[in-house]
Amino acid sequence: MLKDVVLKSLNEQIKLEHYSANLYLAMSSWCKVNGLDGSANFLYAHSSEEMMHMHKLFNYINETGSMAQVSAIDAPPMEFKDLRDVFEKTFEHEKFVSKKINELVELTFAEKDFSSFNFLQWYVAEQHEEEALFMGILDRMDVIGFDGRGLYMVDKEIGKLATVSQPQ
Numbered sequence: 407m408l409k410d411v412v413l414k415s416l417n418e419q420i421k422l423e424h425y426s427a428n429l430y431l432a433m434s435s436w437c438k439v440n441g442l443d444g445s446a447n448f449l450y451a452h453s454s455e456e457m458m459h460m461h462k463l464f465n466y467i468n469e470t471g472s473m474a475q476v477s478a479i480d481a482p483p484m485e486f487k488d489l490r491d492v493f494e495k496t497f498e499h500e501k502f503v504s505k506k507i508n509e510l511v512e513l514t515f516a517e518k519d520f521s522s523f524n525f526l527q528w529y530v531a532e533q534h535e536e537e538a539l540f541m542g543i544l545d546r547m548d549v550i551g552f553d554g555r556g557l558y559m560v561d562k563e564i565g566k567l568a569t570v571s572q573p574q
């Protein structure tokens with residue numbers, strides 16, 4: 407069984423991962439209707455990864471004999487200025503997720519819950535990768551630019567990063 411304070415924070419993280427999945431799904435939808443299929447595919451696939459992050463936490467909590475919670479999730483934004491705005495927001499969001507993971511790691515250490523501390527190391531490594539991934543996309547945008555066929559090229563490059571294809 408987990409200590410209440412740890413359980414509460416892990417359940418908060420479940421909510422945040424679920425929100426992340428919904429945020430990227432909303433962004434995918436915006437990209438799709440704006441003709442940005444590469445980015446739409448990438449964000450759709452990333453939404454699935456966030457669901458996996460959520461399920462991993464869910465299963466861990468239940469394996470300890472504690473109750474993983476399914477809670478109401480706030481609706482994500484559906485309107486974005488442009489593609490740069492979408493990916494600036496993904497990067498900001500991932501930095502926020504990293505902050506929450508770090509706080510969780512700190513809490514589990516302080517509570518001497520070394521099993522949860524160990525479990526969370528996967529998320530620490532994952533957040534490092536995710537921040538690098540989204541920062542890399544912003545860098546690509548800077549290098550390619552949006553002049554002429556730039557937007558088309560940027561979208562194509564982002565599409566190549568999709569881990570799975572969107573169902574047709």
Ligand code: FEO
Binds near residue numbers: 455500
């Ligand atoms: Fe599960 Fe992208 O943080």
